Amino acid sequence: MSVKHGLLALLERGPMYGYQLRAAFESSTGGTWPLNIGQVYTTLSRLERDELVRPLPENETGQRPFEITDLGHAELAKWFASPVSRSDRPRDELAIKLALAITTPGVDVRAVVQTQRGAAMRTLQEYTRLKTDVGDLPWLLVLDSMIFQAEAEVRWLDHCEASLVRYEAPAAQPVDADLPRDAEVPR
Amino acid sequence: MSVLELRQVHRTHGTGATIVHALRGIDLVVRTGELVAVMGPSGSGKSTLLNLAGGLDSPTSGEVVVDGTVLGSCSRKALAALRRRKIGYVFQDLNLLPSLTAAENVALPLDLDGVRGSRKQALDALSEVDLNGYGDRFPDEMSGGQQQRVAIARALIGERTLVLADEPTGALDSQTGEAVLRLLRSKVDAGAAGMLVTHDARHAAWADRVVFLRDGRVVDTSGPLDQPEELLRAP
Ligand SMILES: Nc1ncnc2c1ncn2[C@@H]1O[C@H](COP(=O)(O)OP(=O)(O)O)[C@@H](O)[C@H]1O
Numbered sequence: 001m002s003v004k005h006g007l008l009a010l011l012e013r014g015p016m017y018g019y020q021l022r023a024a025f026e027s028s029t030g031g032t033w034p035l036n037i038g039q040v041y042t043t044l045s046r047l048e049r050d051e052l053v054r055p056l057p058e059n060e061t062g063q064r065p066f067e068i069t070d071l072g073h074a075e076l077a078k079w080f081a082s083p084v085s086r087s088d089r090p091r092d093e094l095a096i097k098l099a100l101a102i103t104t105p106g107v108d109v110r111a112v113v114q115t116q117r118g119a120a121m122r123t124l125q126e127y128t129r130l131k132t133d134v135g136d137l138p139w140l141l142v143l144d145s146m147i148f149q150a151e152a153e154v155r156w157l158d159h160c161e162a163s164l165v166r167y168e169a170p171a172a173q174p175v176d177a178d179l180p181r182d183a184e185v186p187r
Numbered sequence: 188m189s190v191l192e193l194r195q196v197h198r199t200h201g202t203g204a205t206i207v208h209a210l211r212g213i214d215l216v217v218r219t220g221e222l223v224a225v226m227g228p229s230g231s232g233k234s235t236l237l238n239l240a241g242g243l244d245s246p247t248s249g250e251v252v253v254d255g256t257v258l259g260s261c262s263r264k265a266l267a268a269l270r271r272r273k274i275g276y277v278f279q280d281l282n283l284l285p286s287l288t289a290a291e292n293v294a295l296p297l298d299l300d301g302v303r304g305s306r307k308q309a310l311d312a313l314s315e316v317d318l319n320g321y322g323d324r325f326p327d328e329m330s331g332g333q334q335q336r337v338a339i340a341r342a343l344i345g346e347r348t349l350v351l352a353d354e355p356t357g358a359l360d361s362q363t364g365e366a367v368l369r370l371l372r373s374k375v376d377a378g379a380a381g382m383l384v385t386h387d388a389r390h391a392a393w394a395d396r397v398v399f400l401r402d403g404r405v406v407d408t409s410g411p412l413d414q415p416e417e418l419l420r421a422p
């Protein structure tokens with residue numbers, strides 16, 4: 001998901017200027033994706049360059065609204081029609097970190113798992129608390145999506161822990177002989 | 188106010204070479220208005236913990252205090268009365284009486300105490316778990332999910348100060364499961380204390396604190412810190 005498509009979708013409702021777009025973006029993501037005004041303006045200028053939006057005359061308070069173009073409308077339709085690719089989500093850091101934790105001597109992997117699980121649980125608690133302030137459906141669904149993702153992380157961590165219990169750690173390997181002597185060990 | 192307090196609670200089963208340490212030194216306080224979730228791998232001691240809190244089992248050493256009463260110092264009769272009046276319990280295997288209707292099952296704890304108007308309260312409790320019109324059905328005339336909701340209504344009825352639930356959302360779909368958690372949450376917000384065993388993180392997230400058990404020990408707690416005075420008292 002890009003800010004670009006988010007702004008296009010908002011402009012599909014009608015012309016808006018920067019601050020309005022930021023407020024609308026944040027309220028439609030339940031305040032869970034804060035956006036600074038600078039990001040809004042850089043994105044708008046890229047959209048304008050690509051002829052997906054066009055600026056309208058300034059209003060009486062000196063704000064310049066933007067409106068979506070036909071090209072922008074087509075781009076938005078294409079976006080809604082395509083699935084979101086998993087590879088667009090840079091979320092594999094955790095998996096890599098755990099893989100490294102298992103192979104790095106002296107690391108208490110179960111503690112690493114628990115640290116992550118505690119953090120995921122706290123996130124989940126915060127989202128759930130937001131749910132009790134009854135909101136409108138679009139924003140409840142955004143919230144639910146984040147809740148299910150955090151839950152998936154916890155379940156995966158439970159799975160990792162169960163696997164660890166069964167896993168006999170191999171004796172620590174000496175540093176691979178192929179590595180040059182002064183090779184940097186990632187930390 | 189602290190409703191449930193566990194002080195250095197140990198529970199072992201068997202002796203000698205076959206000894207099982209189900210719980211190894213649990214300290215835990217649950218206050219009014221607080222819902223605590225207990226998570227942990229299978230065999231980590233979750234059910235044992237809940238059974239001790241509900242007076243269904245007694246610790247090998249340590250103390251369990253419910254509403255100011257040390258359970259170990261009670262007579263059997265006093266313990267039974269305390270369980271009936273103050274503790275609502277949803278068991279992993281429901282424990283509905285097959286010869287009683289849904290409403291009778293729910294009203295049972297009140298009837299045993301001679302409370303008047305128990306049937307009306309029971310029907311109200313059933314409608315809170317979306318079982319309007321099911322009062323006169325027997326457990327075997329209901330689906331697993333419906334039976335589970337009857338068990339929950341039975342645990343929430345009356346003036347319970349402590350509600351204990353062991354995997355109460357097991358047989359429920361995700362919407363109903365969430366509805367059950369909302370009910371539990373509102374019972375607690377209305378002035379009870381709650382402890383919930385679950386392996387579902389989404390359900391645990393309704394709690395104020397999540398306690399992680401492993402091999403009979405608390406390994407982590409997620410949520411706000413205990414009161415500072417609690418920290419000072421810790422060994
Ligand atoms: N009555 C019993 N006799 C012997 N061992 C028991 C008994 N009850 C529980 N245990 C053991 O105590 C440990 C904790 O059990 P339990 O509290 O049921 O775990 P959980 O609910 O987390 O799966 C397990 O190792 C279990 O086998």
Ligand SMILES: [Mg+2]
Nearest residue numbers: 233234235279
């Ligand atoms: Mg259990």
